[in-house]
Amino acid sequence: MTSSVVVHPDPDVLVESVAARLAIRIADAQAARGLACVALTGGRVAARIHRALRDSPMRHAIDWSAVEFWWGDERFLPSGDPDRNETQAREALLDHLPVDPARVHPMPASDGEDGDDPEAGAARYAAALADSAGHSGDPVPRFDVVMLGVGEDAHVASVFPGQPAVYEERSVVAVRGAPKPPPVRVTLTFDAINNAEEVWLVASGGAKADAVALALSGAGPRQAPAAGVAGTGHTRWLLDRAAAAALPSRFRSLRR
Ligand SMILES: O=C(O)[C@H](O)[C@@H](O)[C@H](O)[C@H](O)COP(=O)(O)O
Secondary structure: OEEEEEEEOOHHHHHHHHHHHHHHHHHHHHHHHOOEEEEEOOOHHHHHHHHHHHHOHHHHHOOHHHEEEEEOEEEOOOOOOOOOHHHHHHHHOHHHOOOOHHHEOOOOOOOOOOOOOHHHHHHHHHHHHHHHHHHHOOOOOOOOEEEEEOOOOOOEOOEOOOOHHHHOOOOEEEEOOOOOOOOOEEEEOHHHHOOOOEEEEEEOOHHHHHHHHHHOOOOOOOOOHHHHOOOOOEEEEEEEOOOOOOOOHHHHHHHO
């Protein structure tokens, strides 16, 4: 397992570069196995990446009907709520591409089959992931890539420092009392995320600098959840210069 840190000169280059990487990652997975499997995330940088991919000529490199879309976390709100990560991803990306609706697997909504019961919704999502993993014996499929944003407090997905999700062994759990609104969420846990071939942590802006530095300085995953995720093949930190500003000295050459 390897890891790398790439520092881009500004947020625009970061966003375009991650969108291009995602297109290539999906196209390579399809060339190797026919079907690609990705987990999307929420937040501002993810929304920008989704729009950049939608608008990129590289979108034509992908057979969109052969991509399985899962989510790393979701804000537990009614279906169609503009603050749901699903709504953002659909509006920015999925609604504009010939995806197979049966391969799009949004996390549960608060007005869905289980009603306003995030624990039941999390269990349902865990069962769907296990079903997709088939006979592999894994609780979740082998994602080609799980894309994650990074919070100012070093959270990833909806795994927040010190909260019960950092101790979880189930693949998907409900989160209550999240410090980032809305307070009720559903998230993949470390074990589920870490079943990915590649995990990407994308961070933009100076407000993320301390969290990025903490996670890359040997902090524990319960204190800095971003330190608790890793791909089985590769972990990529994809940063702009401001987010990389506080990196420890061994990364100094990257910061210029
Ligand atoms: O639902 C969410 O908000 C997330 O999935 C969360 O983990 C997000 O990715 C980070 O907080 C970064 O968000 P920004 O890119 O907006 O800073």
